[in-house]
Amino acid sequence: MRLVFAGTPAPAVPTLKALIESGRHEVVAVVTRPDAPAGRGRHLVRSPVGALADEHGIEVLTPQRVKDQDFLDRLTELAPDCCPVVAYGALLPQIALDIPAHGWVNLHFSLLPAWRGAAPVQAAIRAGDEITGASTFRIVKELDAGPVFGVLTEPIQDTDTAGELLDRLAEAGAGLMVSTLDGIEDGSLRAVEQQHADGVSYASKIAVEDAHIDFNAPAHVVDRLVRAVTPDPGAWAEVRGERLKLGPVRPVDGDALPPGEIKVERKQVLVGTATKPVRLGEVQAQGKKRMAATDWARGARVEQGERLS
Template identity: 85%
Template sequence: MRLVFAGTPEPAVPTLQALIDSPRHEVVAVVTRPDAPAGRGRHVVRSPVGALADEHGIEVLTPQRVKDPDFLAKLTELAPDCCPVVAYGALLPQVALDIPPHGWVNLHFSLLPAWRGAAPVQAAIRAGDEITGASTFRIVKELDAGPVFGVLTEPIRPQDTAGDLLARLAVAGADLMVSTLDGIEDGTIRAVEQQEVDGVSYASKITVDDGHIDVTQPALAVDRLVRAVTPEPGAWAEFRGERLKLGPVTVVDAEALQPGEVKVERKRVLVGTATQPVQLGDVQAPGKKKMAATDWARGARVEQGERLS
């Protein structure tokens, strides 16, 4: 099939590469978010998807708004049979959805209708789900509510961060998208409407404030939250009035501490929660590099009774 691919961040790259490599499909153009400042120098850079398209000599379209007449005219001129989508990052108006005969097919990193929305992987980890997955579905006006073509499942491992899990789903999801488009071209796959009687949940966009850990919660909840916001936007707590960034923690069987209380031992640093303590992994103080919690505690000269909040 003739395809126009829409996507922006790194998790979309495996699917674009798989479609480029597929002998059955031709990616004639890529739609991605406009180049944006990134890194310490705030230099304007191409999105990961746009960069891969450039490497393969594929035309890159970066509309400010998908409903812009010039973009819609260009999309019509390209005449795609279908538009596969992975984490594009902008809403698609109906006028754009109507252009390809086979519609826009999205790869979403959850088992729909669970965790519709912007941050399904983070939500699944934070909720303590044991199984998640990915779904391909036809995009409709309502958020992530279109009929589903195919799914795959993936266990959530006890130590998975959002970054770990998303990386695995991105690779497995690429194969799912290719097989979905193969089936659409062959007429051997049928989209099934989502069951909305139960099981619908929503995963809103994660913000920096969402990374603030609540030490009055049970240890398991603290662990899940930290893993859910790692690597982005990152977990943090306040210490001496400043933000202390936290890497993944470990729930430990140790003597209970008051919520937020910091206990420095020779080989580990513990923090109290509503249940058992958690052991800190890497931490990063303001203006400092990331370091082991024990090194931070020695340098900061943490005193008995001090707390994270």
């Protein structure tokens, strides 16, 4: 099939690469978000998907808005049979959805209808789900509500960060997308309406404020939230009136500490929660590099009884 692929960040790259290498489908163009300023110099940088397309000599389209007529005209000229999508980052109007004969097929990193929305991997970790996965589905006007072509499952480890889990799903999901498009092309695959017996859940985009850790919560809740926002936007708390970024923590058995209270030991730094303490891993103070919590505590001369809030 002739494909126009839509995607932007690194988790979309494995699928684009798999489609390019499939030998069965032809990626005639890529749609990605416009180049964005990055780094200290704030130079415009191509998205990871756009960069891979450039390497393979594939046309790259970067519309400011998907409903722009110039973009719609070019998409019509390209005459794609289908438009696979992975984390493109913009809503698609019906006029664009109607152009490819087989529609737009999205790879979403959850077991739909669980965790529709922008941050399904983070939501699954935060909720304590034991299993998640990925789904391919036909995009319709309602958010992540289209009929499903295929799914895969993936266990969530109790140490998984959102970044680690997303990396695994992105790699496995690439194969799911290829097999989905194979089935659409040969007519062996039909989309099935989402089953709502277990209810629909939503995973909204996570803001920096959402990553502020409340140590009045139980240890397992603190642990899940920190992992859910690692690496982006990154967990944080305040000490001495300044933000301290937090890497993954681990609940530990031991004497209870008041919520937020820091206990510095020779080989570990503990913080109290509503239940058992958690052990800090890496931390990053303002203007400093990431370092082991023990090194930070020694350098900052953290006193017993100081608190993270």
